[in-house]
Amino acid sequence: MKLVSWNVNGLRACIRKGFLDYFNNxxxxxxxxxxxxxxxxxxxxxxxxxxxxxxxxxxxxxxxxAVFTKQQPLNVTYGMDEEASHPEGRIITLEFEDYYFVTVYTPNAQRTLARLPLRLEWEDQFYHYIQKLDEQKPVILCGDMNVAHKPIDLKNDKSNKGNSGFTIEEREKMTRLLNHGFIDTLRYFYPDRDDLFTWWSYMKTVRERNIGWRIDYFIVSERMQDQLNDAQIHSDVMGSDHCPIYLDIDL
Structure with a gap:
């Protein structure tokens, strides 16, 4: 099966910039x-x-x-807890017979790190939510997770150390997830590639020079490892400050 995730940074704007061409192709x-x-x-x-x-x-x-799927899911939930309020629309979970598919838009800590405490609290809640799903059936998690996990995941790691998206605290939350039953699919296939980024600032020539960050992920339960075929970043696809990411998996 072919799976795609894309932070479109405004879907209506992205459609005007060719979203449907990529979607259909x-x-x-x-x-x-x-x-x-x-x-x-x-x-x-x-x-x-x-x-x-x-x-x-x-x-x-x-x-x-949003999620668009050819196969109708057994169940769809929004947010982490149906009893709680989730006013920012950040999570959708689709339950299929053999797995869960979760898309997420993780809160940004903001440039001043003003939202870092909220972000870390949210990370803890989300971690427990994903672990709870994984106890029932394997999980495919995708989306903009707003963190470059390792120095290899951004071009200028030294100058960005401690900045939003590359704080020790945010990176440790990703490490915890990957150390407790999950695989970063891109690094599974390309552990040493240092030019694979999914987001670039709008500053002039930054994208052309590939001065970017990898903050968008496909992460799967470890027991799906043998089902993985390929993971890709489609950095040539324009329309947003992020590019689409792709996972080929046998489901």
Whole structure:
């Protein structure tokens, strides 16, 4: 199966920049998007053959996620706890017969790290949520996780040490997840590649020179390792400050 995840940084804007060309060409079985930045009724997306699931943020023009899938799931949930309020629309979980598919848009700690305490609290809640799912059946997790895990995952690691997205605290949360039953699929296939990035700032020529960060991931339960075929970053696809990521897996 072909799976795609993409932080589109505003879905309506991304559509004007060629989103549907990529969507139609890749023919993914499941296609997840983050940071859709829209509310219900603001878009009418005709995706023939796909079920559509949306989690809108309450705040206009902010956050939000969506999943488009060819196979109808057994169940769909929004957020981590149906009893709790999740006003930013950051998580969608699709339950299939043999696995869970989760897309996430992890909160940013902000440039001043003002939101770091909230981010770390959120990480703990999310970690326990994913572990709870994994106890029931394998999990495929994808999305913008807003952290470059290792120095190899960003171009200028020394000058960014301690900055939002590359703090020790944020990186340790990713390490914990990967040390407790999960695989970073891109690093499974390409452990030493130091030019694989998924996000670039809009500063002039930064993307052309590939001065980027890898903050978008496909992460799967360890027991799915033998089902993995390939993981890719489609850095040539424009339309957002992020690029799509791709996973080929036998399901």
């Amino acid at each position: 890749i023919e993914a079985d499941i296609f997840a998007v983050q940071e859709i930045k829209l509310q219900e009724g603001q878009i009418d997306l005709d995706l023939e053959g796909y079920e559509q699931y949306w989690n809108y943020a309450e705040k206009k023009g902010y956050a939000g996620t």
